[in-house]
Structures are given as C-alpha cells and as structure tokens.
Amino acid sequence: MFRSPCPKDILPMSALDTELYKGTWREMYRVKGNSMETGKCVSAIYGDRDDGAISVWNMQWFGDKPNQTTKDIKGKAYCPDGVSGACKVKFNNFFIPEGNYNVIDTDYSGHAVVYSCAHTLGFIKFEFMWVLTRDALVIGSQGWTEMKDKVLAIVKDKFSTSKEGRAKFADTDDYLFAVEQGDDICQYELQSETATQ
Numbered sequence: 237m238f239r240s241p242c243p244k245d246i247l248p249m250s251a252l253d254t255e256l257y258k259g260t261w262r263e264m265y266r267v268k269g270n271s272m273e274t275g276k277c278v279s280a281i282y283g284d285r286d287d288g289a290i291s292v293w294n295m296q297w298f299g300d301k302p303n304q305t306t307k308d309i310k311g312k313a314y315c316p317d318g319v320s321g322a323c324k325v326k327f328n329n330f331f332i333p334e335g336n337y338n339v340i341d342t343d344y345s346g347h348a349v350v351y352s353c354a355h356t357l358g359f360i361k362f363e364f365m366w367v368l369t370r371d372a373l374v375i376g377s378q379g380w381t382e383m384k385d386k387v388l389a390i391v392k393d394k395f396s397t398s399k400e401g402r403a404k405f406a407d408t409d410d411y412l413f414a415v416e417q418g419d420d421i422c423q424y425e426l427q428s429e430t431a432t433q
Contacts, residue, residue, distance in 0.1 A: 240361055242353035243402075246395055248321035248338040254290060256344040258282045261368035264347075264383065265412040270364060275307065277422030278415055280368065282313065289314045292325055295427050304423045313337055335362075340394050346370055347387050349394065365405060365412070367391075374418040384408070 263278035275296030283291040295308040311327035321339030326332075335352055342348035348368040355361050367387050373380040388406050391397065395405040404411040416422075 242355070242361070242363070243395075246338075246340065246351055246353075248323075248340060248351075249342070250320055252315065252319070252321035252323075252339050252342075253344065254315060257339070257342065257348070258284070258290065259370070261348060261370060262372045262417050263366060263415045264369045264373060264380075264387070264417070265365075265367040265408070265414055267363070267365050268411060268413045270413075276416035277304075277372075277424070279424065279427060281427070285312060287312075292327070293427075297422055297426070301421065301423055304426065306426050308427075341390050347383060347390075349387060349390060351395075367412075372417040372419065372422065372424070374420070375414050375416060 259282060261280045261282070263273075263280070266273055266278070273296060275298045277297035279295050281291075281293045283293075285291045290313040292311045292313050293308065294310075295306050297304045297306050299305055309327050309329065311325055311329075313323050313325045315321070315323040321342075323337040323339065324334055325337040326334040333356060336354050338351045340349045340351050346369065348366075350366045350368065352364045353361070369383055371379065373383055388408070391406050395402055397403050397406045406412075408414065
C-alpha cells in the first residue's frame with residue numbers, strides 16, 4: 237500500500253464510447269482486501285446526469301435470499317479529455333477522494349476491465365482492479381469459465397503480466413476475488429425497488 241510507483245504502461249483505451257458503456261454491470265472479479273466491497277452480487281449502474289457527467293450507483297448485497305440486505309453508494313463519473321477511457325469517479329461521500337477509473341478494455345456488451353492506481357497524501361498507494369460483465373455469471377458455469385478465459389487473456393496482454401511484479405493481475409487465487417452473482421443468489425430487484433423509493 238505504501239510508496240511505490242503506479243505503472244505508467246497500463247493504459248486506458250484511447251477511445252471510449254461512454255454512451256455504450258452506460259447501463260448495468262455485474263462485478264466478476266475485484267482485488268482481494270478491498271475494504272469498501274465486502275459483499276456479493278456487486279452491481280454498478282451508469283446513467284445520465286443533467287450536468288453532462290455520468291451517474292454512478294454501486295450496490296452490494298449481504299446475507300442470503302430471500303432476506304438479503306444491501307449497501308449502496310452513489311456518485312458521478314467523467315472523462316476529462318472526452319475521448320479516452322481515462323476517467324474519474326467521485327462518490328457522494330466527503331471522506332472518499334476522487335479516484336481514477338481507467339477503462340483498460342471493454343466490448344460494451346460483454347466485459348470491461350477497469351484499473352485504478354493513485355497515491356493519497358503523497359505516499360499511500362491505492363491500487364484497484366475490477367472485471368465487470370453485463371450478464372450475472374454464476375461462478376463455475378460454462379459462461380463464467382469462458383468469460384474468465386477471455387478476460388484473463390486480455391489482462392495478461394494489457395497489464396504485461398510477464399513483467400516483474402505484474403503476474404498478480406492475472407492471479408485468481410491470491411489477488412483477484414471472484415464475486416458471487418446469479419439470480420439464485422442475488423435479489424437484484426432490490427436495486428430497482430430502491431430506485432423507485
């Protein structure tokens with residue numbers, strides 16, 4: 237966590253279509269030990285805002301159906317240059333600073349790989365990575381396994397995992413945590429219900 241440089245060659249997409257990127261994404265993988273995300277069924281909805289930024293609504297689920305509870309946070313995202321996947325996210329929480337949200341790869345309809353690395357107070361390094369999917373893929377299913385193979389190939393390429401210290405980005409045992417998803421596990425309707433309240 238402490239002072240070490242952020243990689244300069246893990247680059248965001250040179251062109252990101254934010255309109256196509258909007259909508260609902262399900263979290264497939266996240267970095268282990270992310271204290272802000274400890275639940276399952278984690279979902280993100282990106283939408284429109286009157287100020288031209290992108291609305292952000294993240295939600296995670298706790299417990300088991302049919303008595304699950306949720307925890308959510310909202311905010312906004314924007315891409316300063318209006319072209320690339322080098323974006324920023326600021327949540328509606330004073331104690332959470334604005335963070336980098338770099339879209340490394342996406343096909344818009346299936347997967348997205350997101351990376352964030354920054355230093356807080358000049359020396360504390362925070363590094364996060366997410367693999368998102370449009371579909372809620374059940375761990376171990378054929379669809380999940382096929383997506384895992386696809387995104388890990390992308391990660392190995394985009395994150396140059398053959399370089400020293402980079403193998404972790406494709407390590408699904410000790411670095412990346414597989415997030416439980418699926419209609420049998422998650423009461424996704426709670427997010428829709430909350431939106432109407």
